[in-house]
Amino acid sequence: MLFHEYLKNEIFKIVKKLLDDNDLDSDFLKTNSFNIELSNKVDFGDLSSNVALVFSKFFKTSPEKLAEIIARELRQNKHMQKVEVIKPGFINIFFTNLFWQNQLSQFIKLDGSYNYNIKPKSICIEFVSANPTGLMHIGHARGAVLGDTISSVLEEVGHNIKREYYINDAGEQIKKLNKTIIFHIENILKNTTNELFNDLYPGEYLENIAKEIFNKFSIKNLNELKKFEKNIIDFVLNDIKEDLAELGIIHDNFVSEKNISSSDNINKLKNKLLESELAYYGFQEKPKNISDKDWEKKEQLLFCSKKFGDDSDRSLMKPGGEITYFMSDLLYHINKIERNFDVLINIWGVDHFGYVKRLQNALYALCKENFLLDIKLTSLVNLIKNGEKLKMSKRKGNYITMREVIKEVGVDALRFMMISRNADKTIDFDFDSLKIKNKDNPVFYVQYAYARCMSILEISKKKIKEIEKGDFKLDYLTLYEEKMLIKYICNFYNVIKSSAEYFEPHRITNYLYDLSKIFHNYWGLGKINKDKKIISGDDDLTKSRLVLVQIISLTLNKGLSLLKISSPKSM
RNA sequence: GGCCCCGUAGCUCAGCUGGAUAGAGCAACUGCCUUCUAAGCAGUAGGUCGUACGUUCGAAUCGUACCGGGGUCGCCA
Helix, strand or coil: CCCHHHHHHHHHHHHHHHHCCCCCCHHHHCCCCCCCEEEHHHHCCCCEHHHHHHHHHHHCHHHHHHHCCCHHCCCCCCCEEEEECCCEEEEEEEEHHHHHHHHHHHHHHCCCCCCCCCCEEEEECCCCCCCCCCCCHHHHHHHHHHHHHHHHHHHHCCCEEEEEEEEEEHHHHHHHHHHHHHHHHHHHHCCCCCCCCCCCCCHHHHHHHHHHHHHHHCCCCCCHHHHHHHHHHHHHHHHHHHHHHHHHCCCCCEEEHHHHHCHHHHHHHHCCCHCCCCCEECCCCCCCCCCCHHCCCCCEEEHHHHCCCCCEEEEEECCCCCCHHHHHHHHHHHHHHHHCEHHHHHHHEEEHHHHHHHHHHHHHCCCCCEEEEEEEEECCCEEEEEECCCCCEEECCCEEEHHHHHHHHHHHHHHHHHHHHCCCCCEEEEHHHHHHHCCHHHHHHHHHHHHHHHHHHHHHHHHHHHHHHHCCCCCCCCCHHHHHHHHHHHHHHHHHHHHHHHHCHHHHHHHHHHHHHHHHHHHHHHHHHHHCCCCCCCHHHHHHHHHHHHHHHHHHHHHHCCCCCCCCCCC
């Protein structure tokens, strides 16, 4: 058993026994839990726990006294060299070298598959879902990488994941897309260079798509074009899929809004909403940011969002009878619920924030099934070049595409950057620092640690063969740094587990950075003191250290592959 | 105006969901290459955790108010 579980069990047993001995109620153990932490200071031992601080009130004694009682029991344990109780009531534990060596050999036996002890759930995670009206930009990239990595992490701990993309292939924006393409083709056919109308999508990209379509279908007149309208979306969508593939992202399902929003489905939902008094036909209040001139009062189907604390009731269907974005999303989510997922996760840009509560309220009111809808919002990404923020406007068509970003900094740096920040923080995406090849660039730093491991293993091929036959001892791993490395490695599964629990992959990038730092530091010891080189004069000692290096390399590799970032063998 | 997010070292960010003397990297200063990758390592310096109350044994973390920055409030997506 790895240390975290081991120590938790040991302490738990002691607490349980204390309760029984004193005839005390043990109910609180179900709702209260204590921590086992890696100590960040040498004086605080290898691990420390706050059990006594958390539980003292249930024992009706002071934390320090309780800590002392627990410590006294722990001292019986032969693996524990020293157990100290410190001021407010912390218990600091110092394990023997043998204990840590055994931890490493237990870890080796796991062979890369950790036991997360988690109930598998079936989870649908929807992410990207960019409108097929243009190429992906940096904001999409953030959602894409975050969604994909959360998926991988959830898969790693044992859940069943479906990655899904909702294609908005119906509604206004598609009409506008078609109009834009037709406009460009008209220009080609008539050999004119008319200026784009205001209500069309700007940008060279769609002009090129129009050329492609023109050539592929050898269009001779505008009437012919009608036949190919439905292909237009596919052209754009293929480009988006290509971009995603470049990032290593493959969705399991592409769900089409067109299919979901059949008139049959719309009517069913409309009736259900009306029957359950969640919707009515009425007039929406004029939004605050709209002038009187631009507002026309018209009757339409409204959702009773005021009932749930919203400022005003929100439109489900436009006055003309077309469905709104909100209604379309409702239909899609009902479809997901019908497919019996335990958990629905959506990765949305923060600009969709207003829809979160609305959608959740509507769904929980409509559907009695047992499900959880968790919507994770990603904050903005600012592109920075030469210390200046790049100004972009999708409306004007002058925005930097994800393709261009990848071309400059590469997939690895992009992926790492996008998940190394918590989703609710704005990212300043600085081209210059991501291209730098030093420790200012965290991806590089981690990959470099891996490359160093690999180079040393490459040099020691002969000894590695002996190690693979089981010819090695771990007794020689006694340095403080070696113990730290073992601790960190044996804790990786906890990091992954918490990353999965909170949907926060940045915990993994942070972990990899920390592990790399300790390794670089370990490596550096050899520069100062030759006895501390990994390949030392002593054969057995060297083999011990090589085993450690091998495990570090495997751990780094596991982490990087989980994030779909490459692990270069040399740099 | 309503709602939401952010505010931690000069800069970019962590802080394990309430614990100990708040941590990294960059930038600054100082050491370390006759070779296990110096694309690196070690050290020094740098803080009223936006402000003020409150909750409690204990707050960067929870609550309230305020200040500053951003987002959003469509019959766009």
